[in-house]
Amino acid sequence: MSTSAITPVPFGRRVKRIMADRPLIPLTILLVILVVILQILRPGIVNERWIANTIKFAIPLAILAGCQTMTMLTGGIDLSVGTVATMSAFIMATQIVSQDPAVAFLLAMMPAVLIGLVNGIGVGVFRVHPLIMTLGTSLIGTGCLQVYQRTVIASGAKIPDFLAWLGTGVTSGFPNALLLFVPLAALIVFTLARTGFGRLLYAVGDNERATRLSGVQYWQVITALYITSSVLAGITGLLYIGLIKAPSLSLAEPLVLPSVAAAVIGGTSIFGGRGGYTGTIIGALILTVLTTLLTILQMPEGARRILFGLIVLFVTAAYLRIVEDR
Amino acid sequence: MTTHPLLDASGVAKNYGAVAALRNASLSVLPGEVHALMGANGAGKSTLVKILTGAISANAGRILVRGEARDIRSPAAARRAGLLPVYQEPSLIPDLDVLSNLRLTGTPVEPFRAWVRELGIPDLDIRDTARDIPLAVLRVLDLARALAVEPDVLLLDEMTAALPANLAEKVLEVVRRQGDSGRAVIFISHRFVEISALCDRATVLRDGETVGVVDIVPGVEEKIVELMLGTRIVKTHVAARSASEKAAPAPARPRLAVRNLRVGTKLNDVSFDLRDGEVAGVVALEGQGQDELFSALAGSIRPSGGTIEVDGQPAKFSHPIDAIRSGIAYVPGDRAEALAMQRSVRENIALPFSAALGNWGPIPMRRERAKVLNAIKRLQIDTRAQGEVQRLSGGNQQKVTIARWIAADARTILCFDPTRGIDVGTKQEIYHLLRELAGNGKSVLFYTSELEEVQRVCDRVIVIFGGRLVDILPVEEADEPALMRAAYGLPRGVKADIGVLADPQSPSSGTIP
Numbered sequence: 001m002s003t004s005a006i007t008p009v010p011f012g013r014r015v016k017r018i019m020a021d022r023p024l025i026p027l028t029i030l031l032v033i034l035v036v037i038l039q040i041l042r043p044g045i046v047n048e049r050w051i052a053n054t055i056k057f058a059i060p061l062a063i064l065a066g067c068q069t070m071t072m073l074t075g076g077i078d079l080s081v082g083t084v085a086t087m088s089a090f091i092m093a094t095q096i097v098s099q100d101p102a103v104a105f106l107l108a109m110m111p112a113v114l115i116g117l118v119n120g121i122g123v124g125v126f127r128v129h130p131l132i133m134t135l136g137t138s139l140i141g142t143g144c145l146q147v148y149q150r151t152v153i154a155s156g157a158k159i160p161d162f163l164a165w166l167g168t169g170v171t172s173g174f175p176n177a178l179l180l181f182v183p184l185a186a187l188i189v190f191t192l193a194r195t196g197f198g199r200l201l202y203a204v205g206d207n208e209r210a211t212r213l214s215g216v217q218y219w220q221v222i223t224a225l226y227i228t229s230s231v232l233a234g235i236t237g238l239l240y241i242g243l244i245k246a247p248s249l250s251l252a253e254p255l256v257l258p259s260v261a262a263a264v265i266g267g268t269s270i271f272g273g274r275g276g277y278t279g280t281i282i283g284a285l286i287l288t289v290l291t292t293l294l295t296i297l298q299m300p301e302g303a304r305r306i307l308f309g310l311i312v313l314f315v316t317a318a319y320l321r322i323v324e325d326r
Numbered sequence: 327m328t329t330h331p332l333l334d335a336s337g338v339a340k341n342y343g344a345v346a347a348l349r350n351a352s353l354s355v356l357p358g359e360v361h362a363l364m365g366a367n368g369a370g371k372s373t374l375v376k377i378l379t380g381a382i383s384a385n386a387g388r389i390l391v392r393g394e395a396r397d398i399r400s401p402a403a404a405r406r407a408g409l410l411p412v413y414q415e416p417s418l419i420p421d422l423d424v425l426s427n428l429r430l431t432g433t434p435v436e437p438f439r440a441w442v443r444e445l446g447i448p449d450l451d452i453r454d455t456a457r458d459i460p461l462a463v464l465r466v467l468d469l470a471r472a473l474a475v476e477p478d479v480l481l482l483d484e485m486t487a488a489l490p491a492n493l494a495e496k497v498l499e500v501v502r503r504q505g506d507s508g509r510a511v512i513f514i515s516h517r518f519v520e521i522s523a524l525c526d527r528a529t530v531l532r533d534g535e536t537v538g539v540v541d542i543v544p545g546v547e548e549k550i551v552e553l554m555l556g557t558r559i560v561k562t563h564v565a566a567r568s569a570s571e572k573a574a575p576a577p578a579r580p581r582l583a584v585r586n587l588r589v590g591t592k593l594n595d596v597s598f599d600l601r602d603g604e605v606a607g608v609v610a611l612e613g614q615g616q617d618e619l620f621s622a623l624a625g626s627i628r629p630s631g632g633t634i635e636v637d638g639q640p641a642k643f644s645h646p647i648d649a650i651r652s653g654i655a656y657v658p659g660d661r662a663e664a665l666a667m668q669r670s671v672r673e674n675i676a677l678p679f680s681a682a683l684g685n686w687g688p689i690p691m692r693r694e695r696a697k698v699l700n701a702i703k704r705l706q707i708d709t710r711a712q713g714e715v716q717r718l719s720g721g722n723q724q725k726v727t728i729a730r731w732i733a734a735d736a737r738t739i740l741c742f743d744p745t746r747g748i749d750v751g752t753k754q755e756i757y758h759l760l761r762e763l764a765g766n767g768k769s770v771l772f773y774t775s776e777l778e779e780v781q782r783v784c785d786r787v788i789v790i791f792g793g794r795l796v797d798i799l800p801v802e803e804a805d806e807p808a809l810m811r812a813a814y815g816l817p818r819g820v821k822a823d824i825g826v827l828a829d830p831q832s833p834s835s836g837t838i839p
Contacts, residue, residue: 195688196680203677206666213626213656213664214730215647215681224686273668
């Protein structure tokens with residue numbers, strides 16, 4: 001601190017330090033750059049409708065990335081979010097045909113709570129690696145869903161009007177999904193920064209032994225965490241079915257790995273103890289804009305995926321270089 | 327004697343940065359002798375052994391083997407020169423069977439088997455995987471593996487530490503005979519009883535220097551203790567404490583009553599009281615069971631026997647939270663164990679506040695801030711780099727680990743070597759703080775590896791050796807020589823002959839054949 005006052009620090013170095021202290025700045029700059037590129041390639045594409053559309057598609061990704069952010073803070077990961085979201089969406093769409101909406105909602109959220117509980121106990125009590133644990137429950141969940149599908153095949157499915165309104169509706173330029181997302185995001189940010197539970201997530205990921213010596217019971221934290229993550233995934237599923245409007249057995253699966261990527265691009269360390277949700281939200285926006293960008297380039301699907309992977313790798317590496325430099 | 331030494335090391339020095347682990351160490355071992363290497367914690371024993379066996383290289387010095395200068399740069403080079411160590415940790419690869427382990431080091435199998443039988447294990451199956459073999463036997467196998475290649479000089483580091491009595495006896499016998507056959511053994515041990523029964527001479531290290539070579543004769547313990555302590559032998563006086571630092575009057579019921587505490591094989595039958603308003607010191611050589619004692623009191627490990635009473639109520643701790651609820655906080659010796667290094671000073675100090683399920687909700691930021699600032703002020707933590715604890719100096723990190731429990735207002739603090747590796751000024755502040763806590767009616771259990779700290783801080787000292795309680799000394803009698811003697815298992819006030827002392831199995835009587 002005091003040295004910087006005496007010796008003039010080179011401009012480049014100073015910029016780097018500012019970015020290291022405020023990792024949101026380079027992320028936002030990157031997002032703006034991507035939007036500008038898009039506008040140059042296809043002038044006029046960036047308008048009110050495009051923005052609303054981008055936000056609509058970024059929101060489910062951002063919520064699932066929130067699940068990854070929270071689990072990654074403890075050094076874990078939750079790969080079951082895709083299955084959980086799919087299950088809640090599918091059950092909602094099939095149960096609403098015969099049930100009261102409230103009952104259908106409860107039925108839809110049941111597998112989410114159950115899978116979260118199993119994940120939490122597996123990771124927190126039996127110390128199964130989160131990657132394996134959540135992958136396992138994800139496969140089991142998919143299997144159960146296939147069995148369930150046979151029992152409801154005759155009754156058909158429909159998308160509840162409310163969910164369609166929430167998922168796709170736009171009110172005076174703002175997507176209705178923001179009504180759900182803004183409070184949810186605020187809650188996650190507040191939880192991570194200002195509650196005892198949030199503190200413990202960071203501390204457990206940083207040094208589990210230290211938290212134990214301070215009286216923290218690991219299994220409690222982890223179980224609560226994975227249940228929270230699963231419930232968020234379940235809610236995402238309901239929102240997503242309103243957006244996609246076509247229930248299928250792999251509805252939200254394609255969002256799982258992008259959700260991990262969004263959290264990593266957003267600056268959350270997969271080794272735990274470091275990160276936050278605001279970065280993740282921008283990470284989700286970056287990925288969504290990037291997808292649009294690659295789509296309008298009219299490249300073959302294969303080339304698009306290769307480019308997508310390369311850009312994600314490059315962005316993550318560059319970002320870490322900026323932020324980790326001390 | 328005119329025989330040339332088998333191994334002759336002189337002027338050996340080793341620096342780690344600005345710290346000198348060894349300054350000027352020498353060691354000369356004659357053929358046919360068992361030579362003890364002695365010194366207090368941190369005197370440089372293990373550094374010297376590592377240099378002699380090629381594990382690390384020296385910055386200066388000369389090593390002669392059979393009169394020839396040898397450059398021992400690697401364990402393999404040491405082996406070729408005829409120097410072979412047996413370390414405290416078993417060195418067989420756990421996932422291989424014994425035979426494969428032997429092949430790995432090119433050890434001849436038949437001599438190995440012969441030695442194993444000789445060492446008192448008649449029924450070893452060398453197809454057994456090392457992982458399935460008990461620790462004590464593994465150590466014996468390590469020794470047999472070393473003996474099988476017939477080294478000129480065998481270095482044994484605390485060889486008998488984990489062995490049951492019958493195996494230890496066989497091992498000592500074999501070591502003794504090794505000397506008779508014209509080879510040499512360098513024997514590192516904290517047990518005078520073994521050294522007196524086994525060794526011919528002893529080299530004593532202090533602060534990285536060889537300060538004496540003595541023949542082992544009856545009554546030599548006093549001389550060795552004197553050498554290990556150096557000029558500090560002069561009886562130090564208890565520093566007069568100011569009135570505010572005086573311990574509060576002791577209440578009738580102890581805060582903590584430990585009775586017959588046992589943890590595995592590491593801690594045996596330890597009983598003592600800790601009263602409100604006192605700082606009780608714990609003194610022990612490395613690995614004598616003090617780690618287990620502190621872990622058991624902190625609820626980190628479950629004792630295998632005995633009782634702990636808190637304020638007269640029996641207590642069973644199955645998780646640190648249980649101990650914390652009873653007002654007992656543990657400050658581990660390793661700071662990296664206690665701190666979330668990437669988090670801020672504030673979060674680290676406030677960590678115990680959020681631990682319980684009921685405190686997971688919104689944090690009362692203002693109240694937390696007040697408590698944290700108060701603790702920071704009390705410990706005078708330098709908070710210029712408070713954003714991440716890892717950017718603080720070692721001394722300040724240590725203060726954070728203690729500040730946490732000041733903020734949480736713990737009634738009893740278990741401090742494990744809190745002053746290791748920190749600067750003198752901070753040490754003084756920590757001494758002062760511990761006295762102040764006692765003055766406020768708290769109780770402190772304070773393990774230290776630096777004997778001189780005892781008289782600065784403690785009211786009483788508990789000395790542990792070989793997992794057993796040797797003595798509880800009042801601070802007036804706990805000068806460094808007395809502590810050093812006790813730490814080596816020699817009871818107070820006895821100027822006894824060699825051989826009758828320090829046998830942990832029979833602390834008060836018994837002679838060595």
